[in-house]
Amino acid sequence: MEIPSKYEPHRVEGQWYEYWTKHNYFHSTPDDREPYTIVIPPPNVTGVLHMGHMLNNTIQDVLIRRARLMGKNACWVPGTDHASIATEAKVVAKLKEQGIDKKDITREEFLKHAWDWTHEYGGVILEQLKKLGCSCDWERTKFTMDDNMSASVIKVFVDLYNKGLIYRGYRMVNWDPEAKTTLSDEEVVYEERQGLLYYLSYKIEGSEETVTIATTRPETILGDTAICINPNDERYAHLRGKNAIVPICNRIIPIIEDEYVDVEFGTGCLKVTPAHDINDKALGEKHNLETIDIFNEDASLNSFGLHYEGKDRFEVRKSISKELEEKGFLVKTEQHINKIGTSERTKAVIEPRLSDQWFLSMEELAKPAIKAVLEDDDIKLFPKKFENTYRHWMENIRDWNISRQLWWGQQIPAYYYGDGQDDFVVAETEEAALDLARKKSGNSNLTLKDLKQDADALDTWFSSWLWPISVFNGILEPDNKEIEYYYPTNDLVTGPDILFFWVARMIISGYEYRNERPFENVYLTGLVRDKQRRKMSKSLGNSPDALQLIEDYGADGVRVGLLLSSAAGNDLMFDEALCQQGKNFANKIWNGFRLVKGWEVADLPQPEASKLGIEWYTSKFNKTLEEIEDHFSKYRISDALMAIYKLVWDDYSSWLLEIIKPAYQQPIDRITFDAVIHIFEENLKLLHPFMPFLTEEVWQHIAERTPEEALVIAKWPSVQPVNEDLIEGFNFAAEVIAGIRTIRKEKNIPMKDALQLAVLNDGDISRDWDVVIAKLTNLSAIDYVDSAVDGALTFRVKSNEYFVPMVGAIDIGAEIKKLEEELEYIKGFLVSVRKKLSNERFVANAPAQVIDLERQKEADAIAKIDTLEKSLASLK
RNA sequence: GGGCUCUUAGCUCAGCUGGUUCAGAGCACCUGCCUUACAAGCAGGGGGUCACUGGUUCGAACCCAGUAGGGCCCA
Numbered sequence A: 001m002e003i004p005s006k007y008e009p010h011r012v013e014g015q016w017y018e019y020w021t022k023h024n025y026f027h028s029t030p031d032d033r034e035p036y037t038i039v040i041p042p043p044n045v046t047g048v049l050h051m052g053h054m055l056n057n058t059i060q061d062v063l064i065r066r067a068r069l070m071g072k073n074a075c076w077v078p079g080t081d082h083a084s085i086a087t088e089a090k091v092v093a094k095l096k097e098q099g100i101d102k103k104d105i106t107r108e109e110f111l112k113h114a115w116d117w118t119h120e121y122g123g124v125i126l127e128q129l130k131k132l133g134c135s136c137d138w139e140r141t142k143f144t145m146d147d148n149m150s151a152s153v154i155k156v157f158v159d160l161y162n163k164g165l166i167y168r169g170y171r172m173v174n175w176d177p178e179a180k181t182t183l184s185d186e187e188v189v190y191e192e193r194q195g196l197l198y199y200l201s202y203k204i205e206g207s208e209e210t211v212t213i214a215t216t217r218p219e220t221i222l223g224d225t226a227i228c229i230n231p232n233d234e235r236y237a238h239l240r241g242k243n244a245i246v247p248i249c250n251r252i253i254p255i256i257e258d259e260y261v262d263v264e265f266g267t268g269c270l271k272v273t274p275a276h277d278i279n280d281k282a283l284g285e286k287h288n289l290e291t292i293d294i295f296n297e298d299a300s301l302n303s304f305g306l307h308y309e310g311k312d313r314f315e316v317r318k319s320i321s322k323e324l325e326e327k328g329f330l331v332k333t334e335q336h337i338n339k340i341g342t343s344e345r346t347k348a349v350i351e352p353r354l355s356d357q358w359f360l361s362m363e364e365l366a367k368p369a370i371k372a373v374l375e376d377d378d379i380k381l382f383p384k385k386f387e388n389t390y391r392h393w394m395e396n397i398r399d400w401n402i403s404r405q406l407w408w409g410q411q412i413p414a415y416y417y418g419d420g421q422d423d424f425v426v427a428e429t430e431e432a433a434l435d436l437a438r439k440k441s442g443n444s445n446l447t448l449k450d451l452k453q454d455a456d457a458l459d460t461w462f463s464s465w466l467w468p469i470s471v472f473n474g475i476l477e478p479d480n481k482e483i484e485y486y487y488p489t490n491d492l493v494t495g496p497d498i499l500f501f502w503v504a505r506m507i508i509s510g511y512e513y514r515n516e517r518p519f520e521n522v523y524l525t526g527l528v529r530d531k532q533r534r535k536m537s538k539s540l541g542n543s544p545d546a547l548q549l550i551e552d553y554g555a556d557g558v559r560v561g562l563l564l565s566s567a568a569g570n571d572l573m574f575d576e577a578l579c580q581q582g583k584n585f586a587n588k589i590w591n592g593f594r595l596v597k598g599w600e601v602a603d604l605p606q607p608e609a610s611k612l613g614i615e616w617y618t619s620k621f622n623k624t625l626e627e628i629e630d631h632f633s634k635y636r637i638s639d640a641l642m643a644i645y646k647l648v649w650d651d652y653s654s655w656l657l658e659i660i661k662p663a664y665q666q667p668i669d670r671i672t673f674d675a676v677i678h679i680f681e682e683n684l685k686l687l688h689p690f691m692p693f694l695t696e697e698v699w700q701h702i703a704e705r706t707p708e709e710a711l712v713i714a715k716w717p718s719v720q721p722v723n724e725d726l727i728e729g730f731n732f733a734a735e736v737i738a739g740i741r742t743i744r745k746e747k748n749i750p751m752k753d754a755l756q757l758a759v760l761n762d763g764d765i766s767r768d769w770d771v772v773i774a775k776l777t778n779l780s781a782i783d784y785v786d787s788a789v790d791g792a793l794t795f796r797v798k799s800n801e802y803f804v805p806m807v808g809a810i811d812i813g814a815e816i817k818k819l820e821e822e823l824e825y826i827k828g829f830l831v832s833v834r835k836k837l838s839n840e841r842f843v844a845n846a847p848a849q850v851i852d853l854e855r856q857k858e859a860d861a862i863a864k865i866d867t868l869e870k871s872l873a874s875l876k
Numbered sequence B: 001g002g003g004c005u006c007u008u009a010g011c012u013c014a015g016c017u018g019g020u021u022c023a024g025a026g027c028a029c030c031u032g033c034c035u036u037a038c039a040a041g042c043a044g045g046g047g048g049u050c051a052c053u054g055g056u057u058c059g060a061a062c063c064c065a066g067u068a069g070g071g072c073c074c075a
Helices: A009-022 A051-069 A084-097 A107-121 A124-132 A147-162 A218-223 A234-239 A278-286 A303-308 A313-326 A363-375 A386-395 A430-441 A481-486 A496-513 A546-564 A576-598 A608-633 A637-660 A670-687 A692-702 A724-746 A770-777 A812-838 A840-845 A848-875
Strands: A035-039 A073-077 A166-176 A181-183 A188-204 A210-215 A226-229 A243-245 A252-257 A269-272 A330-343 A351-360 A380-382 A414-416 A424-426 A489-494 A519-524 A755-760 A779-784 A792-797 A800-805
Touching: A009 A546, A009 A692, A035 A051, A035 A481, A051 A073, A051 A124, A051 A489, A051 A546, A084 A107, A124 A546, A147 A166, A147 A424, A188 A218, A188 A313, A210 A218, A210 A269, A218 A303, A218 A313, A226 A234, A226 A278, A269 A278, A278 A351, A303 A313, A313 A330, A363 A386, A363 A496, A380 A386, A386 A496, A414 A430, A424 A430, A489 A496, A496 A519, A546 A576, A546 A637, A546 A692, A576 A637, A576 A670, A576 A692, A608 A637, A608 A670, A608 A724, A608 A770, A637 A670, A637 A770, A670 A692, A724 A755, A724 A770, A724 A792, A724 A800, A755 A770, A770 A779, A792 A812, A792 A848, A800 A848, A812 A840, A812 A848
Parallel strands: A035 A073, A035 A489, A226 A252, A380 A519, A489 A519, A755 A779
Antiparallel strands: A166 A181, A166 A351, A188 A210, A188 A243, A188 A330, A226 A269, A243 A252, A414 A424, A755 A800, A792 A800
8 A cells, every 4th residue: 555655634624524423423412420521612503613712612623522432421511602792793894785774674584583693603613613623522512602501691691680689770880882782891892092181261250260170071061960079188179068150061060079189180170071981970869969871872962962963983082172272171181191992892992881771680690600710629720820810800890781782592481561660570481481470460450562672682601600500401491311310510711801701600600590600620721822922813813724734734723833832821822833842743644654564474483672662662652641631730732732742753763663674675573563563652642632634534544444433432541560670671771862963973984884792890881782883883793891902992871881992093182181181070069969968957858768868879970980980090 | 099910032822730752843944865655844943030039948931929021701
């Protein structure tokens, strides 16, 4: 069979993914095995695969594939969320292209368009995950607006309302005037912008006096209902109890006093606009001020805007400042940098706005979630440093505004039957609502037509906070077999940017609805940044095309590249060179396979070197496996990968294969061949979670396999005893080999010219490894001698001295110099060790183990000095 | 402004309980090699005041305090 010299990922990836799905390896049903469950952080339906998803999902796939190999019943539930704001924005834009305005169609018509859109594009990202190799149970794919999922959300809303935890409140919210909806604090991005600070003078009623205030938003003066001064500020003491007149609208407003005012900022005198600033609202409530809202929902001015009615806020800012200037109210302007909130989705400047919203009261709900993470360690965060961030947020938790002024999403199940503030009921169905409404109103004549459902939809997170429960239908049927089996899930892998948005809220809902944690471990990945440390984002255009990367480097190469340098919770500075490294590694493995596959096998006696090499590698493998397991247990995924990388590249390819390699065109003995095939297969198992496609391809090339024998469901190796002597012996031999190679290199002696080696075995090192040393360095003989050999180049390993006889002149002077340098170094080392040992307090305080070590160092140094001195003497 | 966190080789990062895993890894770099699996490779090599200043300790990259500079979260 002709095997190409390069691994060709695009030729095999699709084929193996199809094979895996055809045989249903990724599908899970409850059985007697221990479950291992991950729920995917549902990507947004509008999303396309980006670097963050790739990192995130690669890690999940590594975890789930390893669990599968370990014989657990591995279940990775995929799905998407409906992303109300983002999706609605996309659908609105698409309709606009078709000349349809959202205002002109009904809710039902709009939702139909939204569903069409979802059906068309919603599955794109999931298909892309398959390209990456993700072994999700696709039969379980969920969408946050599936019937059951929506019913769960509504049921939870009604339940929380009935528990008194959901309430309706008139609050200042972050209003996105473009999307015409409320945003949560977390969806607001604060940006620094250069603006102006306007100094405006207000007349004092009944006098010629004026007072000057500073504001960044002159257009809001039309909503002013007070001027506020600090009671401790003597500059304004004469204004106490007086009224001011708002320019342009000539409203008469009181001058109030409050210590809230910062006397240092601006003029130390503040205009108060309770409808348009959160702090002003607080002042307004405290001092019983009138609240005047001057904006429409699109942030154009309403009738309070007088002659500016209908104009946009930014336009009005320009024109009103001009008018103020012309009328002499504008004292001056200053450059001013202020932080303004913008919408994460639409980029519009957020307008603080008062409106009726639904809130979930969080304080009580949060308690078990605080305890689980911070006190009981019931849920563990990796890395641990995020616990502090978590604590800070949870202990200062604010009520969750769960309503959104959107159509796409679950409509709030509140039904109004009258005009009063309290004339509404909350129920899962219209019929139930009608019953309740009749009872509550005492009007038994109410009909469905009298009920009007709240127009708002629920925040998307109010769906996804139930995700680990609702994907197993655990809200609607809390005792069903699946939820009982799969819940609590094991690991959650997500970005730290949604620790509060999502993770904390899932923990809260988990305890509220299952009385149990939703997952045991939370692995928080870093953010993927570019080389200039900028966050990768669509708007910056600095994110590479994920699918193109897979095309260029193979899915395995990209997976390895992403994982190589992404310690948990640390941002990953993405560099395509890492994918190249991954691709190179794939090729290395491929060629390791080609070499072995090319050997002809014969019934020959096993060479000693091969036997020893196999025994050594077996120990090395198990020692490394132990480290790998330790790394996995601590979610040090990149360390686990690096350990495997070095094992396969250095120990297996560079050492073992060279040790057992038969001479050119010679066959290999069967014992060694069988052993190395077994070893190779064990390596592939360790590699499989990281590089699923390549490893399955090679695995299937090694032998004919039945579907039951596929690598994807093979058995992960268990740690076997390690023979440390073999590992030490090898390490020593490797140093000898390096010494000989250095001599070859220095003297330009080609590998094909055999060398002789003489050993002064002062360290009494076992001769077992001589066969390996001879093979890897092409020695014709190894002689054991009692004294230094003349006319040879030398090197030393520990207290052993090695001689390579040279025909031709040896530069005695250079040899002496080399020896003297080594001697000087080791003497200095001995001095430092002895200094330590002669320190009484060290000997008294340090643990015995440490002292023994120092004594060993001392003995080794003395032995080596002895060797060096003897050699020097013989040379001189 | 408040809280958290970080600073180790050219780059990206490990370094877990203070002591042989103590100054490491990978990449990059330099020098040889088109050696028969792999030049996407092989063999060898150089490179760090562990941000700075002090303290604790027999012993500090690690603990404590301060300084400087990044980052994150909150306001």
